[in-house]
Amino acid sequence: MNAPSLTPSPSSALYAEPRDPLSAEASLVAALLALDGAGLGGVALRAPACPLRTDWLALLRGLLPAATPFRRLPLHASSAALLGGLDLSASLHHGRVQAQPGLLAQAHQGWLVLGMAERVPAHMTAQLCAALDTHEVRLEREGLTQLHPAHIALVALDEGMEDDEQLPAALLDRLAFHLPLESGPDEALWQAQDLAAARQRLPQVSLPDRVLQAVCAASLALGVDSMRAPLMALRCSRALAALDGQDEVSEDHASMAVRLVLAPRATRWPASEPAPAEPQPAPDSPEPKESEEPPPDKEAPPPDDAPDAGAEPELTEDTVEDSHEDLALPQGALEEMLVQAALAAVPPGLLAALKAGQMHRRASAAQGRAGALQKSLQRGRPVGTRRGELRSGARLHLLDTLRAAAPWQRWRHQQADALASIGPKPRILVQREDFHVRQFRQNRPTTTVFVVDASGSAALHRLAEAKGAVELLLAECYVRRDRAAVVAFRGAGAEVLLPPTRSLARAKRSLAGLPAGGGTPLASGLDAAHQLALQITRQGESPVVVVLTDGRANLARDGSPGRVRATEDALAAARQFKLAGITALLIDTSAQPQATAQTLAQTMGASYIPLPHAGAQGLSQAVRLATAKSAS
Amino acid sequence: MLCNTCYAMAIPFPFSAIVGQDDMKLAILIAAIDPSVGGVLVVGDRGTGKSTAVRGLAALLPPMKAVVGCRYGCDPAATSACCEDCTARRASGPPPKTHLIPVPVVDLPLGATEDRVVGALDLEKALSQGVKAFEPGLLARAHRGFLYIDEVNLLEDHLVDLLIDVAASGENVVEREGLSVRHPARFVLVGSGNPEEGELRPQLLDRFGLSVEVKTPETLTERVEVVRRRDAYEQDPAGFAEQWKAEADKTRKRIVAARKRLAHTAIPEAARERAAQLCMALGTDGLRGDLTLIKAARACAALAGEPAVTDAHIRQVAGPALRHRLRRNPLDDAGSGVRVERAVAELMGA
Numbered sequence: 005m006n007a008p009s010l011t012p013s014p015s016s017a018l019y020a021e022p023r024d025p026l027s028a029e030a031s032l033v034a035a036l037l038a039l040d041g042a043g044l045g046g047v048a049l050r051a052p053a054c055p056l057r058t059d060w061l062a063l064l065r066g067l068l069p070a071a072t073p074f075r076r077l078p079l080h081a082s083s084a085a086l087l088g089g090l091d092l093s094a095s096l097h098h099g100r101v102q103a104q105p106g107l108l109a110q111a112h113q114g115w116l117v118l119g120m121a122e123r124v125p126a127h128m129t130a131q132l133c134a135a136l137d138t139h140e141v142r143l144e145r146e147g148l149t150q151l152h153p154a155h156i157a158l159v160a161l162d163e164g165m166e167d168d169e170q171l172p173a174a175l176l177d178r179l180a181f182h183l184p185l186e187s188g189p190d191e192a193l194w195q196a197q198d199l200a201a202a203r204q205r206l207p208q209v210s211l212p213d214r215v216l217q218a219v220c221a222a223s224l225a226l227g228v229d230s231m232r233a234p235l236m237a238l239r240c241s242r243a244l245a246a247l248d249g250q251d252e253v254s255e256d257h258a259s260m261a262v263r264l265v266l267a268p269r270a271t272r273w274p275a276s277e278p279a280p281a282e283p284q285p286a287p288d289s290p291e292p293k294e295s296e297e298p299p300p301d302k303e304a305p306p307p308d309d310a311p312d313a314g315a316e317p318e319l320t321e322d323t324v325e326d327s328h329e330d331l332a333l334p335q336g337a338l339e340e341m342l343v344q345a346a347l348a349a350v351p352p353g354l355l356a357a358l359k360a361g362q363m364h365r366r367a368s369a370a371q372g373r374a375g376a377l378q379k380s381l382q383r384g385r386p387v388g389t390r391r392g393e394l395r396s397g398a399r400l401h402l403l404d405t406l407r408a409a410a411p412w413q414r415w416r417h418q419q420a421d422a423l424a425s426i427g428p429k430p431r432i433l434v435q436r437e438d439f440h441v442r443q444f445r446q447n448r449p450t451t452t453v454f455v456v457d458a459s460g461s462a463a464l465h466r467l468a469e470a471k472g473a474v475e476l477l478l479a480e481c482y483v484r485r486d487r488a489a490v491v492a493f494r495g496a497g498a499e500v501l502l503p504p505t506r507s508l509a510r511a512k513r514s515l516a517g518l519p520a521g522g523g524t525p526l527a528s529g530l531d532a533a534h535q536l537a538l539q540i541t542r543q544g545e546s547p548v549v550v551v552l553t554d555g556r557a558n559l560a561r562d563g564s565p566g567r568v569r570a571t572e573d574a575l576a577a578a579r580q581f582k583l584a585g586i587t588a589l590l591i592d593t594s595a596q597p598q599a600t601a602q603t604l605a606q607t608m609g610a611s612y613i614p615l616p617h618a619g620a621q622g623l624s625q626a627v628r629l630a631t632a633k634s635a636s
Numbered sequence: 637m638l639c640n641t642c643y644a645m646a647i648p649f650p651f652s653a654i655v656g657q658d659d660m661k662l663a664i665l666i667a668a669i670d671p672s673v674g675g676v677l678v679v680g681d682r683g684t685g686k687s688t689a690v691r692g693l694a695a696l697l698p699p700m701k702a703v704v705g706c707r708y709g710c711d712p713a714a715t716s717a718c719c720e721d722c723t724a725r726r727a728s729g730p731p732p733k734t735h736l737i738p739v740p741v742v743d744l745p746l747g748a749t750e751d752r753v754v755g756a757l758d759l760e761k762a763l764s765q766g767v768k769a770f771e772p773g774l775l776a777r778a779h780r781g782f783l784y785i786d787e788v789n790l791l792e793d794h795l796v797d798l799l800i801d802v803a804a805s806g807e808n809v810v811e812r813e814g815l816s817v818r819h820p821a822r823f824v825l826v827g828s829g830n831p832e833e834g835e836l837r838p839q840l841l842d843r844f845g846l847s848v849e850v851k852t853p854e855t856l857t858e859r860v861e862v863v864r865r866r867d868a869y870e871q872d873p874a875g876f877a878e879q880w881k882a883e884a885d886k887t888r889k890r891i892v893a894a895r896k897r898l899a900h901t902a903i904p905e906a907a908r909e910r911a912a913q914l915c916m917a918l919g920t921d922g923l924r925g926d927l928t929l930i931k932a933a934r935a936c937a938a939l940a941g942e943p944a945v946t947d948a949h950i951r952q953v954a955g956p957a958l959r960h961r962l963r964r965n966p967l968d969d970a971g972s973g974v975r976v977e978r979a980v981a982e983l984m985g986a
Contacts, residue, residue, distance in 0.1 A: 043870075083747040090759070101760045130746050130787045137687070142745040144752035144774060147759035174830065216867065220860045229681065229852045234863050235870075390794060391750055411759055415766045437812050 028193070030060055033181050033264065035194045038067035039202050040243045041115060041157030044180035044236060045136050048121065048171050050162040051185035057161065060185060061117065064159070067199050073114030077107055079123060083145075086131055090146040092410060101147065108132075108141045109152035121160035121171050129172045132158065136178045147411075180236040182268040194247070206246040211238060214338065215258045222262050222342040227272035237265040255338055262342045392441040404440035406432065450548055451487040451504045451540045452477065455533040456515065457553035457593065458494040459524035474515055477550060487545070489536060490514050493529030495522030496563065500532060504540060523565065526557035527573035530608075534577065537586045548587045551610065554594035555601030571600070575607050582609035589613065647873040650880035651692030652887050654685055655862045656853050662936070663846040663956050664693055665887075667782075667824050669894045670935040673928060674845030675803075675825035677788070677960065684850040685862075686828040690784050693826075694741035695884060698892050700780060704733040707772055708779050708819050709740070717806065717820045740781030742774055742823075746790065753795060754802075755810050755817070770817045775808045778823040788827030788840070796840050799825070803843050845928045846953070847960035849973060894938040901937050902944040903930060910950055910983070917979045920961040929957040947984050954980050 037047060051057045065074055077086070088106030095102045107116065108131070118124065118132075135141055135154045143150040160179060162171055176182065216238060223234040238253075241261035245253045389401040391408070409432060416433040454474055478488060488511045490502040502514045530551070537547035557570035561577075581588050588610035592601040597614035605612035654661065663676045678686045702709040703722055710722040712734045718726070725732055744753065755773030762768065774783065783799075785791060791799075802808050808821040825843060841847070853859050869876040911929045920926070932953040933945045940949070959973045 087747045095759075095763060100764045126790060127746065130790050134746055134786065142743055144745055144748035146749055147751060147756060147771070149752065211867065213864070216864055217860050220863050221856055224856055224859060231684065231852060231859065231862055231866075234859070235866055238863065238867055239870075390792070392794070411763055412757075415762045415768065418766050 029264070030183060030185060031063065031193050032260075033183055034060060034064045035067060035199065035247060036240060036243045036264075037157060037181070038064060038199050039247060040206060040239060041068075042113075042139065042155045043239050044157065044243070045178045046115075046158035046160065047181040047183055048160045048162050048176055048179050049183050049185055050164065052163055053161075056185050061159065064115075067194060067196055068115070069196075069200070073111045075107055075111045075114070075116055077116045077118045079118070079120050079128075080125075081107060081128065083127060083131065086128060087141055087145065088143055088148075088150070088152070090148060090411075092407060096410060103143075103148050103150060105152060106141065106143075108135045108154040108156060111156045112152065112154050113156075115157050115159060117159045117161065119161045119163075121162050121175070122164035124160075124172060124175065126172070129175050133174050133178055177230050177232055180240055180265050198247070201249070202243075202246040205249070205251070206243065208251055209242045209245045209253060210251065211242060211253045215241065215253050215255070218338040218342050219258060219262060219266075221339045223266050223269075225339070225343050226266055226270040228266055228269045229271075230269075233266055233269050237261045240265050255341065258338075259342050259344075389440040389442055391437070392439060398441040401440045401442045405434060405438050408440060409434045409438040412438075449486060450546045451489060453489045453491060453504075453533055453536055453540070453547055453549045454511070454515075455491045455493070455529055455549060455551040455553070456518065457524060457526070457529065457551075458492045458518050458520045458522075459558075460494075460521045474550075474552070475512060478511055489540075491529060491533050491536060492518055493525050493532070494520065495525070497525050498528040498532035500536060504536075504545075523559040524553075524557050524570070525559035525561075525563070526553060526555070526570065526604075527561045527577040528559070529553075530574060530577035530581070531561070534580050534584070534586070537581075538584065541584075541586075546587070548589065549581065549610075550589045550591065551608075552591045552593050553601065553604075554592060555590075555598050555604045556594070574604065578604050578608040578610075582607065585609075647877050648691040648695060649685075649688045649866070649869050649873075650877055650884055651689060651696050652883040653865050653869070653876070653880045654689055654692070655865065656858055657685065657689065657850055659848045659956060660686070660689055660850050662939075662952070663848045664689060664826075665891065665894075665939060666846065666932050666935040666953070667826070668693065668697060668891050669939060670898055670931055671822075671824045673931045673935060675827070675843060676956075677841070677844035677847040678826075678828040678850060679830065679847065680850035681830070681852045684852055686850055687784075687786050690741070690782075690786075690826050690828065691743075693782065694738070696888050696891065697739040697741070697781075698888055699736040699738050701734045702737045702780075704735050706732075708776050709737060710820070711780060717822060719819045740778055742778040742781065742783050744774055744783055744785045744791075746787060748774065748795070750795065750798065754798060754808055755819075756812055757815060768815060770810070770815060772819065773808075775802055775821040775823070776819055779819070779821050781823055782826050783823045784826045785828075787829050789829040800840055800843060841960050842924065844960065846932060846956040848956050849959075890939065893941070894935065897938040897941065898935065901934050901942070903934055904944055907933065907945040907947070907950060910947060913983055914950070914954060914979060915958070917983060918958060918962055918976065920958055925958050925961045929954065932957045951980055951984060 033047060037044060049057065049060065065072075068074070084106070086106050086108055088104055088109055091102040091104035094104075116132075124132075135156060136158065139153065139155045141150075141152045141154045143152065158175075158179060160171055160175065164170055170176070171179075219237050219241070220234050223237065228234070237258075238261070241253045241257040244257040244260055245251070248254075248257065250257070389404045392398055412435075413433060416435070420433060454477070456474070487504045487506050488502070489500065489504040490511055492499055492501050501518070502511055505511065533549050533551070537549055540547040555574075556567075557574040558567050559565055560569040561573045588605075588608050590601060590605035590608060590610040590612050592598055592605075592612065592614040594601065594614075601614075602612055604610075651661070651664075660678055663678075667673055667676050678689070680686060700709075701712055703712050703725075706719060706722055708719045708722075710718045712732055722732065751773070753774050755771060755776055758767075758769040758771035785799075802821050803823075803825055806820060806822040808819055810817045827840075827844065853862060865876075908930060911926055911933070915926045915929065918925075929950065930945070933949040936949040936953050937943075937945045942949075955973055955976045959976045962975060
């Protein structure tokens with residue numbers, strides 16, 4: 005193998021040159037994908053439809069070997085189109101079963117390009133993920149049992165504008181690169197023949213174990229949970245080495261790979277790093293982490309006190325360092341370098357970005373944007389057909405019914421002839437098992453439950469503002485045609501002031517006349533809201549609970565006074581929300597953001613919004629996110 | 637025409653090489669030792685090796701005896717639960733010939749249509765010869781083995797209904813084009829999914845004997861080992877599988893030995909009482925939880941090579957056997973797992 009010498013190495017030029025990092029990065033990503041597309045899964049390209057995107061796709065195509073399949077995958081491709089199925093006309097024509105391979109199989113050894121990927125439906129997500137994982141398509145459809153190889157890579161064109169418009173998390177997890185395209189790729193860096201050489205070299209590239217360990221450590225330090233991420237970073241570093249004409253992955257390759265693969269996935273700022281000296285995001289800068297939800301089941305300590313929080317679980321930075329010592333790694337410096345490389349790639353406004361990272365992680369669990377989806381046989385947007393009986397108002401899909409009947413016609417006619425049936429025989433013999441009915445999907449309505457703390461401690465100062473916030477949220481509800489309910493608690497206990505109603509004016513009135521004062525039976529309030537939320541769920545709607553409180557409980561469930569018991573009870577009540585997976589939002593109405601309210605929000609699994617900082621914008625955005633989450 | 641890498645992918649990641657995830661591995665082994673425990677549901681984070689474990693299972697199972705020429709792979713020793721052919725053959729002639737076949741681990745892929753799941757008329761024959769013949773589906777293929785559904789929460793509702801029905805009766809009935817076929821379909825249902833991506837219907841949840849939750853490993857040492865093994869596997873699947881062959885053989889022997897011991901593993905009255913107490917304390921619905929708990933504990937004891945079920949075994953399987961049966965939040969495993977632990981601690985001490 006005589007690989008052309010690549011001096012001066014284009015990628016080393018890249019490392020040195022901060023000139024226009026994004027364009028160089030875009031072009032490097034294209035080269036890496038052209039080299040090992042199927043191994044890296046592909047790329048989520050975040051950009052609106054624009055010439056830049058076209059340029060980038062053209063660049064990628066130019067680097068691929070000639071005749072590499074490069075297919076567009078329409079967003080609403082049916083399972084049949086994606087997986088394949090029976091080619092009915094050919095089968096009828098030839099009188100034997102003819103299969104029609106699906107797009108996944110057709111793109112074997114090549115690429116699929118998915119447009120508007122932020123709106124990809126759940127079934128397609130799952131099928132794409134399965135193909136990316138197993139590299140094959142298993143077909144059990146329409147009388148066919150087949151196994152096609154599908155060694156594919158995916159370009160997911162993400163045209164989302166808002167933070168909550170994201171690719172499904174499952175799909176993002178399987179794509180090595182998440183690339184926002186803001187300036188055009190730099191075309192001159194690699195040529196197709198460089199890649200041919202690199203492709204030959206790739207299988208021989210070796211990976212030193214210390215690099216492997218350092219990449220794992222870096223992914224942990226950046227709060228990247230998925231195990232696919234470090235694996236893909238390693239694959240990427242191999243590809244980088246091959247591209248560089250090297251036989252072994254070097255530290256530079258690893259740090260570039262970490263920067264490309266891990267940095268966009270970072271969910272937290274490594275604890276030992278100094279806070280970035282950059283313009284802080286405006287209102288909540290004093291407690292940058294306050295609305296950040298810790299990863300499920302582990303408490304991510306706030307960054308500023310982590311170094312002395314020695315007894316925390318494994319995920320804190322200092323424990324990471326402890327385990328390094330256990331392993332006696334000689335390479336603390338290497339990890340440091342990798343983490344630094346990743347951090348350098350995190351765009352300005354890091355805390356905001358990381359916060360948004362938390363947010364879209366939350367939102368992207370939702371497949372639909374508004375309201376949970378439920379299947380129906382009668383109303384909603386049509387989403388295909390299935391075999392079924394014509395009863396309880398199901399609607400027949402004539403075309404699919406005839407399609408199902410078609411292959412059996414010859415046989416049925418023979419049968420009918422044999423039976424010598426009386427009277428004229430219909431030309432097409434349709435039987436009950438052919439019936440296909442339409443399936444529809446409709447949005448599940450959302451009901452917002454307001455839980456208002458009208459006790460003395462909260463109400464006297466802040467109730468007016470809380471009411472203002474609720475009015476704002478009610479306006480949001482009105483736009484979405486949601487229902488609202490109001491639960492208030494003060495003094496002796498909680499009361500459902502207004503059962504779920506569409507009349508938002510009534511909700512407003514019931515709040516306006518709300519008297520204030522007395523103790524804070526927070527637990528009772530939460531219990532009442534929980535009961536109501538479960539009831540709403542049973543009615544087939546999605547509840548979103550908005551709690552307005554300062555979190556300072558002083559009456560226990562049984563009505564006895566005492567802060568300690570009351571707080572315990574309140575936390576227990578809050579836990580039920582998290583357990584039931586009820587979407588909740590906690591608006592802290594106290595004058596200063598309170599630790600108690602934050603803890604409560606965390607226990608509830610609720611988004612936390614301190615009212616003093618929450619402008620109209622912040623509130624409505626938070627509610628939008630919360631409702632998107634409830635759609636999951 | 638498969639490319640090299642595709643051949644490579646055909647070699648599954650060895651079960652024994654999975655780092656950690658002891659709950660999941662134990663549950664799968666229990667299902668392999670005593671299929672009557674009734675299936676395993678694995679839920680959890682992305683990229684934790686849920687499907688890897690199930691796909692690696694096939695290589696661990698010792699082959700089973702089956703009637704030669706039976707399309708459903710009937711058990712020669714079974715008196716009931718045979719297909720119609722075998723029942724007829726047994727009535728008329730000498731005992732059938734048998735051979736060893738691998739235990740089927742059948743994938744129910746996403747997007748599978750109903751006709752392929754339950755079986756339907758053979759389209760090829762209908763088209764080319766105009767002949768009516770039954771083509772068995774996935775349920776038939778999974779008879780006496782495992783039926784694996786990845787992303788079980790995304791399964792179409794009508795397929796879920798169908799699976800529930802067959803899993804309960806152990807028999808699949810197909811009526812189509814005037815053809816009426818019934819055949820045995822006893823299989824262990826194995827499902828995996830990510831609860832974030834859709835909920836699982838309580839009826840289907842209840843069909844699973846055990847439910848385990850997997851999490852991403854949190855310590856660096858563990859994560860490094862996961863990545864190291866996975867990387868080695870991806871570089872050279874065949875070599876990696878070869879490296880783990882001894883381990884796989886060992887696990888297979890353990891399964892075989894445990895199966896033999898299973899019938900002789902005693903369930904003392906105290907253990908039964910303990911299980912009943914635990915179920916009562918947790919308020920689980922019905923008797924299924926109680927039964928599964930005892931069966932799983934017995935398989936666990938058999939696996940450990942112990943003569944009788946003790947509290948330790950019950951403790952070990954209480955979570956997987958009960959956590960998805962708690963009445964309040966059938967879908968929330970995290971919360972209910974804690975509740976089970978608490979009840980176990982209260983009953984048996986910490």
